[in-house]
Amino acid sequence: MPGAAPLSNLVNLGDLVQRDADLKAIALIDCHDDANPRDYTHGDLDAAANAVARGLIARGGKRGDRIAILAANRAAYLMAYLGTMRAGMVSVPVNFKLPRDTVEYVMRDAGVSMVFADAERLSLCPADLPVVNFDCSGNDGFDAFLDPGPFDVVRPAPDEIAMFLYTSGSTGRPKGVPLTHAGQLWAMVARARNGRGWEQQRFMVAAPLFHMNGLASAKFALAAHASFVLMPQFRAVPFIRALARHRCTFITSVPTMMALMAQETEALAQHDLSSVTRVSMGSAPSLRP
Known part of the structure; x- marks a missing residue:
């Protein structure tokens, strides 16, 4: 990647910034508010992740602590996710579509000590866990939690766990999958080698x-110093509209999303999607047997 350090230099999964590239370049367009999308630069996300890491430590967080995130897609979700790992703690993204008792099971099983959540999912959080509310402007809110300033990113030990992802529980209780910094970074390096101009x-x-x-x-x-549009959830027509509005070039999806999008023939005809050059699908079969 011209002007950027190779991805192989990355060591902490929460620190994906190419600091010798342009930190004022757009990294994220957050469509949490569809009518008023908000741009974040690579520098903005870097500073915010540091502020999360500092906030966790200021609240007594220690290396190896498990921190849950229970929220719809938004910029603050990624800030919390990245900052947790920068501090040497373990991020636990939780499926908020699960029943309340299963959400609690996941958090107990992972040994979670704190939760980042949006207002809509607060009722799913176990009552005895401290919660930082993404949507609150008071002392329990995300902005009050942040502690802006520089931060020395933790250098993980070999095979140190970065995050837990849980299975859907289709064959019983969800099962936690520990994922290491090194393993996830290796996968990104391998992906980067399969293309150019990322x-x-x-x-x-x-x-x-x-x-x-x-x-x-x-x-x-983020690691490739590209940009991305983040939607709170998939809905076919807003998805099509955002692709055109923000001139997206690469669609990442699951097959169901593309099938639903293809049914919206009127919206497809009304929007210019000529910027899209690549479509990636995964996580499920693309064709029915």
Whole structure:
């Protein structure tokens, strides 16, 4: 990647910034408020992740602590996710579509000590766990939690766990999968080798960040010094509209999303999607047997 350090130099999964590249370049377009999308630069996300890491430590967090995230897609979700790992703690994205008792089971099983959540999911959080509310402007809110300033990113030990992702529980209770910094960074380096000019791409991410599909795409876009559009959830017409509005070049998806999008023939005819040059699908079969 011209002007950027190779991805192989990365050591902490929460620190994906190419600091010798342009930190004022757009990294994320957050469509949490569809009518008023907000741009974040690579420098903005770097500073915010540091502020999360400092905030965790200021609240007594220690290396190895498990920190849950229970929220729809939004910029603050990624800030919390990245900052947790920068501090040497373990990020636990939780599927908020699970029943309340299963959400609690996941958090107990992972040994979670604190939760980042949005207002809509607060009722799913176990009552005895401290919660930082993404949507609150008071002392319990995300902005009050942040502690801006520089931070020395933790250098993980070999095979140190970065995050837990849980299975859907289709064959019983969800099962936690520990994922290491080194393993996830290796996967990004391998992906980068399969193409060129990644920094010119603008990804579309609408799959939930508690799932590997959306989460991996968002992390890769940051590490490759590209940009991406983040939608709170997939809805076909807003998805099509955002692709055109933000001139996305790379769609990341699951097959169901593309099938639903293809049914919206009127919206497809009304919007210019000529910027899209690549479509990636995963996590499920693309064709019915």
